Amino acid sequence: MPRRKGAPEVNAGSMADIAFLLLIFFLVTTTIETDAGLDRMLPPFEPPTEEPPVIKQKNIFTVSINRNGQLLVEEKLMELTDLRKAATAFLENGGDGTCTYCKGKKDPNSSDNPVKAIISLKNDRETKYSTYITVQNELVGAYNDLRNREAQARYGRDFTDMESEYLNPETPTAVRDDLKEKVKKIQDLFPQKLSEAETSGNN
Template sequence: MARRNGAPEVNAGSMADIAFLLLIFFLVTTTIETDAGLDRMLPPMEPPEEDVVIKQKNIFTVNINRNGQLLVEDELMDLRNLRESAKTFLENGADGSCEFCKGKRDPASSDNPTKAIISLKNDRETKYSTYITVQNELVGAYNDLRNREAQRLYGQDFTKMESEYLNPETPESVREGLKDKVKRIQEMFPQKLSEAETSTN
């Protein structure tokens, strides 16, 4: 009986097919996480046809230094008080045109919510976590006021209405019913959050 020379060979002809099938399997079944960003409306590319004059009293300035300290309207402020201060500014209603505002109508503060602008500026060395926390407090001020008015007018929170309206899985008939409500609340308290150029000092 003749002896075989060497070890038996493995047929590797189908290995490429198996690797290709595994690659397709993992591509199809793997979910790719996307980073959630900040929801901001960028200014248009073209400059406006006419210059817009903004009164200084309609600008609520918030500065964050490299140490994470807040300078709000040129005064040091604790982060815990930022949201309430922003709400007081937004609904001040100095010109008397805002019927739903519950502000003090201080003539030195904002005229009405449609003219009120929050200007945020930070240092280049500001911690990202501090920056995001400040952003959340400022957006929270808008959401609190919008929720209050949505409860008064429609008996539900604005944030819930807006998320349902923006959800693509919401039936079209429901979205149509929410469209005017969401737009009305947004027009009552338009989110005008401006980010000034980062400071290098």
């Protein structure tokens, strides 16, 4: 019987050369992405030349939330349901008589006018986030209530609707141009000066 030949051998002598050529190919053709920063020239540091303006304590409405979620307004306990009313009364107090559109009590011990009035919100490190947001919403609501009132008196519609339409990119340019001046006018009457004080409590 004829002798059967074995399986033909594969010449693997050039496999190393092929692998090396493939490695070079991928190294040359592969694009390596690199993070690119923003190229900005920072202005030189200049110490302030003017002293910060002195703010009277009566123009600051302090609101604090302790670790138990209790509300302290001007260092007195207050229910959340009464906060918006108290903030509104402070903002439009008009103590110095310069605010012709304010309907406040003109208490000399409270804010002089809405432009000078500042609401300072402070919370404890252990304050619940939901409580903090609820309190902040009530304070912003006080601003919006006053702005809506003035917008209705001057333009016959709520400020919040006007602002929403003005900020909508789909609003026609002509309409936005008309709303821009009106929105700014109402914002200037009751500027939102809501300051978040440094958080208190232990680390």
